[in-house]
Amino acid sequence: MLKELKPALLMLTLMTLLTGALYPALVTALAHWLFPWQAAGSLLTVKGEVVGSELVGQSFSEPRYFWGRPSATAPMSHNGAASAATNLGPLNPTLTETIRARMQTLQESDPGQSAPIPVDLVTSSASGLDPHISVAAALWQLPRVARTRGLSEQTVLHLLQQHTQERTWGILGERRVNVLTLNLALDQRTQP
Amino acid sequence: MTINSLLQITFYLLLLLLLAWPLGLYMARIYTAALPRPLSWLHPLEKGFYRLCGIRADEEMSWQRYAHAVLAFNLLGLLLLYALQRLQLTLPFNPQAMANLPPDQSFNVAVSFATNTNWQNYGGESTLSYLVQMAGLTVQNFLSAATGMAIMAALMRAFTRREAAAIGNFWVDMVRSTLYLLLPLSLLLALTLVSQGVIQNFSPYQNGQLLQALAYEEPQNGPDGQPLKDEKGDAVTEHKITREQSIAMGPVASQVAIKQLGTNGGGFFNTNSAHPLENPTPLTNLLEMLAILLIPAAFCIAFGRFIGDTRQGVAILAAMTLVFLSLLLLCQWAEQSGNPLLQRLGLQTTASEQAPGGNMEGKELRFGIVNSTLWATATTAASNGSVNAMHDSFTPLGGLVPMWLMQLGEVIFGGVGSGLYGMIVFALVAVFVAGLMIGRTPEYLGKKIEAFEIKMAAVAVLTPCFATLIGTAIAVVSTSGLAGIANPGIHGFSEILYAFSSAGNNNGSAFGGLSVNTPFYNFLLGLAMLLARYWVIIPVLAIAGSLAGKKIIPVSAGTLPTHTPLFVLLLIGTVVVVGALTFLPALALGPIVEQVRMFNS
Numbered sequence: 111m112l113k114e115l116k117p118a119l120l121m122l123t124l125m126t127l128l129t130g131a132l133y134p135a136l137v138t139a140l141a142h143w144l145f146p147w148q149a150a151g152s153l154l155t156v157k158g159e160v161v162g163s164e165l166v167g168q169s170f171s172e173p174r175y176f177w178g179r180p181s182a183t184a185p186m187s188h189n190g191a192a193s194a195a196t197n198l199g200p201l202n203p204t205l206t207e208t209i210r211a212r213m214q215t216l217q218e219s220d221p222g223q224s225a226p227i228p229v230d231l232v233t234s235s236a237s238g239l240d241p242h243i244s245v246a247a248a249l250w251q252l253p254r255v256a257r258t259r260g261l262s263e264q265t266v267l268h269l270l271q272q273h274t275q276e277r278t279w280g281i282l283g284e285r286r287v288n289v290l291t292l293n294l295a296l297d298q299r300t301q302p
Numbered sequence: 303m304t305i306n307s308l309l310q311i312t313f314y315l316l317l318l319l320l321l322a323w324p325l326g327l328y329m330a331r332i333y334t335a336a337l338p339r340p341l342s343w344l345h346p347l348e349k350g351f352y353r354l355c356g357i358r359a360d361e362e363m364s365w366q367r368y369a370h371a372v373l374a375f376n377l378l379g380l381l382l383l384y385a386l387q388r389l390q391l392t393l394p395f396n397p398q399a400m401a402n403l404p405p406d407q408s409f410n411v412a413v414s415f416a417t418n419t420n421w422q423n424y425g426g427e428s429t430l431s432y433l434v435q436m437a438g439l440t441v442q443n444f445l446s447a448a449t450g451m452a453i454m455a456a457l458m459r460a461f462t463r464r465e466a467a468a469i470g471n472f473w474v475d476m477v478r479s480t481l482y483l484l485l486p487l488s489l490l491l492a493l494t495l496v497s498q499g500v501i502q503n504f505s506p507y508q509n510g511q512l513l514q515a516l517a518y519e520e521p522q523n524g525p526d527g528q529p530l531k532d533e534k535g536d537a538v539t540e541h542k543i544t545r546e547q548s549i550a551m552g553p554v555a556s557q558v559a560i561k562q563l564g565t566n567g568g569g570f571f572n573t574n575s576a577h578p579l580e581n582p583t584p585l586t587n588l589l590e591m592l593a594i595l596l597i598p599a600a601f602c603i604a605f606g607r608f609i610g611d612t613r614q615g616v617a618i619l620a621a622m623t624l625v626f627l628s629l630l631l632l633c634q635w636a637e638q639s640g641n642p643l644l645q646r647l648g649l650q651t652t653a654s655e656q657a658p659g660g661n662m663e664g665k666e667l668r669f670g671i672v673n674s675t676l677w678a679t680a681t682t683a684a685s686n687g688s689v690n691a692m693h694d695s696f697t698p699l700g701g702l703v704p705m706w707l708m709q710l711g712e713v714i715f716g717g718v719g720s721g722l723y724g725m726i727v728f729a730l731v732a733v734f735v736a737g738l739m740i741g742r743t744p745e746y747l748g749k750k751i752e753a754f755e756i757k758m759a760a761v762a763v764l765t766p767c768f769a770t771l772i773g774t775a776i777a778v779v780s781t782s783g784l785a786g787i788a789n790p791g792i793h794g795f796s797e798i799l800y801a802f803s804s805a806g807n808n809n810g811s812a813f814g815g816l817s818v819n820t821p822f823y824n825f826l827l828g829l830a831m832l833l834a835r836y837w838v839i840i841p842v843l844a845i846a847g848s849l850a851g852k853k854i855i856p857v858s859a860g861t862l863p864t865h866t867p868l869f870v871l872l873l874i875g876t877v878v879v880v881g882a883l884t885f886l887p888a889l890a891l892g893p894i895v896e897q898v899r900m901f902n903s
Binding site: 111113114115116117118119120121122124125126128129130131133134136137138140141142144145148149150151152153154159160161162163164165166167168169170171172175179185186187188189190191192193194195196197198199200201202203205206209210213225226227228229230232233234235236237238239240241242243244245246247249275277278281282283284285286290293294297 | 306309310313351354355356357367370371373374375377378379382425427428436437438440441444445473476477480485488489492493496497498499500501502503504505507508509510511512513514516518519520521539544547548549550551553555556557559560571572573576577578579582583584585587588640641643644647648649650651654655656657658659660661662663664665666667668669670672673674689690691692694695696697698788789790791792793796813814815896899900903
């Protein structure tokens, strides 16, 4: 083995330069040339101020906003610098209790809504940063948002449809609503 | 099963097999002298590497020397990665000023990446500097993958040799795997990922103004840096309100590409490919899933082509695909059926065009149930170990599938190179068993299989089983082992069993609730990873050396054909019986009894 150490050391040095320096540098250079916005994090700006990333979910709890999926990040929810999941097992009593509490909060936010709550709206996401909710979860919240903002349900539904992403090529992934961009659009409509 | 789920699975599998065929034919040429035309302009670079390192490319190695080269190269890589983590604060490309890692954690990460396991005991964006991610993790992602591919190249070369003393040159096999396959594919994949929103930059973390101010409790630390506790033992916190969201940045795409292609799996971020900046859309998800199984599947075709009988490779690929598909359907059924405890609360859990339904705890909405289970099955069939959903929150049966796929020894596709050499070891066992049954001398691809090969095969098959079961046993009888458990009851045992199945088969995925960044787990899991990697590699190289030295017997009426559906079933039978006999008792104590309790609760 000792005889192989010298070529091994030289080879490791060369390979580190190639795959650990040259390769990421090349990807970075090409990425910034071809896709500068995406490479920098798909950041959204309003009046020149960064308001988050299109791809990273934010925390909403006011009735005038659509709410995203629960997040398990610490110390605050939707912490973009420390993604995390609950990792609660299916039979863990904490899971059932937490979900029951979330259901109650949702129900209290709109006592008139009698439809069953879609499961994705009360279960926490894998990253803690899920930017999406299901179409069903958005529709469930629609009456509340429309009422609080004094908009017609038709208007909000129209906006919701604009921010609904279909399955890629009609096959891949799930139909989903981007909560942050939808809420930004709502704010733009109701604020002068 | 919805129609869409069947469509997505079919689409994925078809695309995988369609791509594996041409790539396999291309790969077969990498390991022969005749280089594929499109990349022959890289040849001077390759030759330059050998010259600078003082390597004679035409010098062939015995299996012992080949093993020495592998071990020396991996050892130095491990030491470099260890050093980078211990010194990251004093090194450049650390805009978030991440602190140096403690010795036990650095040891575990270094072992994990050198052995192609890529077990995560660190939280990417909150622990590691960009330099460690690039010059440490990314480099080992390439090199550990290339190491596995080189060993497979040596093994397939052995089948074509007659009474030869050598099996090839490790440096040549390793450099060619990197230069002609891993690098170009990674470059292509990385750029495609960026186009979809995977980030690639060296900026410090960005701050966004939140639409709605966010209240939270910040844990307080005492003067010693430890979290403060009140008299009741609860953490002392301070109520705070923030208007900003910090968003992690970094050179992500370049690392994610090779992490998927090289069956590595260690994420840039804590939540791996569930993180929207690592895997933002259904399309990136498809590409990353394809990348998991692409090279392992193509290697089967390359193997067939290389030994001059493509049918042999197709037979192995068929065996892998059949096991994969059956377990995938089981996992998907379990997750789509969901958690009865939640259904009883009155939630809407049926799948429709409006919502994915099912067990959505620990899953991302854009992936839903279908892509989460497809990924979970692919990542554990291959020894990738990246995740796009949290396996710890799967239903018991849904979680059993990834766990058992790892326990099968990572041979259902398996790691790049390592999956196929593992499967060939099982093929040797299969022809040996068949030989005993029909009373003929076992042979595989014209090589007589004798006592030495079977002894080595036994070592290669049993070492991972040993590492998994003994490791689990030690952890469940020690206080330090039990201290890491997050979920109460049976699920806690599953967490430990999963951890050692993952480390003991070089997978790297986890039931993430288990706290593994402790000296106990860092050391024990590190040991399991080392055993499982090198005590398979060494026997496999010994088999290669022995086979290369044998004559090639011409096919006769007495030869058991190894490309027929019968052999495919025999091979599946061997893998499944070994996996079931070894692990059924442990599984019965974990996920199986938990599933029964879920049905009865």
